[in-house]
Amino acid sequence: MKVIVNAKVVTPHGLIDEGVVWFDQGRIVACGEARDLTPSEDAELIDAEGLYVAPGFVDIHCHGGGGHWSFENPAAFARFHLHYGTTSILPTFSYNESEEQIAEGLRRILRAQMDTKAYGRSIAGIHMEGPYINPKYGAITSPIRPVNPAEYREILKVAGEQIKVWTLAPELEGQRQFMEEASRYGIAFSVGHSEAAAETVLDSVSYGLRIGCHCTNASGTTPSPSRYAGTREVGVDEAVLLSDEIYAEVIPDSEGRHVRPLMLKFILKVKGADKVIIITDAMDGTGINDASVDVNLIKRTEFSPAQAEDYMLGGSLLTMDRAVYNMKRHTGVGMADLFKMASLNPAKVIGIDHEAGSLEKGKRANLIFVTEDIQVRKVFLDGELVHVHNQ
Secondary structure, eight states, rough: EEEEEEEEEEEEEEEEEEEEEETTEEEEEEEEEEGOOOOOOTTTEEOOOTTTEOOEEEEEEEEETTETTTTTTTHHHHHHHTTTEEEEEEEEEOTOHHHHHHHHHHHHHHHHHGGGGGTTGGGOOOOEOOOOTTTSSSOOOOOOOOHHHHHHHHHHHHHHHHHHEEOOOTTTTTTTHHHHHGGGTTTTEESSSOOOOHHHHGHHHTTTTTETTTTTTTSSSSOEEEESSTTOOHHHHHHHHOOOTOOEEEOTTTOOOOOOHHHHHHHHHOOOOOGGGEEEBBBBTTTTTTTTEEEEEETTTOOOOOOGEEEEEEEOOOOOHHHHHHHHHOOOOOOHHHHHIIIIIIHHHHOOOSSSSSSTTTTTTTEEEEEOOOOEEEEEEEEEEEEEOOO
């Protein structure tokens, strides 16, 4: 038995200032106030030294990191993000991979999940972002392709149960049939890179649409021209905000390029902390160069010579610790709500909240020690200490 003492324990209901967490054989045994839980004499005590003890992050939208694309080297990718506190992660395909690259990548990810020595158990499933999205929206628009039943049936055959999220543009031809077939695997659909009418988005909820993919990014625009001069129509983002069934993904970078700080506050006010999910949308170069740069810019090749406005966002260079800190800085939200958005909500939407996402009896002992400004000091995966950062 191991017992974490002298901790500020972060729970979905608030903070326990003088808290303890007990875990044994990779599972949480108890969590609560120190005065109510007295460890046995043979328990191994772990002194948190007044740090916050919180559930490990759950990142459901992450393409790469540490110099690795998630589908090319999933083990190294997962290990990189684990060191920044992400104990559950979905390797995320983009809309740029060919059929062959997807098929090979799926098999690599499935193999990596089985390699517990390489911490493959932090891979919680797969996120397919595309390839069936609207070619008008995205940093790179090739090889986006039409909905192809032969292709998606093969993907589902290989990895159906492990695909936890599939991002799509519901307005495309053939999408409804695809959603009907894929929904049998319990996949949470995400509306993204789309200009679907609000009614189409809301109708898709009955097929399993549960996520608004990186809100205010590549999510179309408010339909224009308006039907009535001088008024505003309802677009994808507004439909996501309207539905109580849909979670809103946000990418909180330091400067508010992906989502303006005021927009983060607005989304949080409308949806509430129970329906917002913090993601990184990280690319392969995350953690390689200057850590102060947390956005990934892609040159618009149709422009020459290059000007500042000739570049567009193509994902981020964030790790979850920095994304969560930025969310705190931009919105002022407290620790309990931060970890709802960074751990519990994403765990819920992909159906692993019985195992991860909060510090509760019976769940996996996936937990992290963090400072007030979300600097990760220790990371535990299934009760095993996998990273220590003492600075």
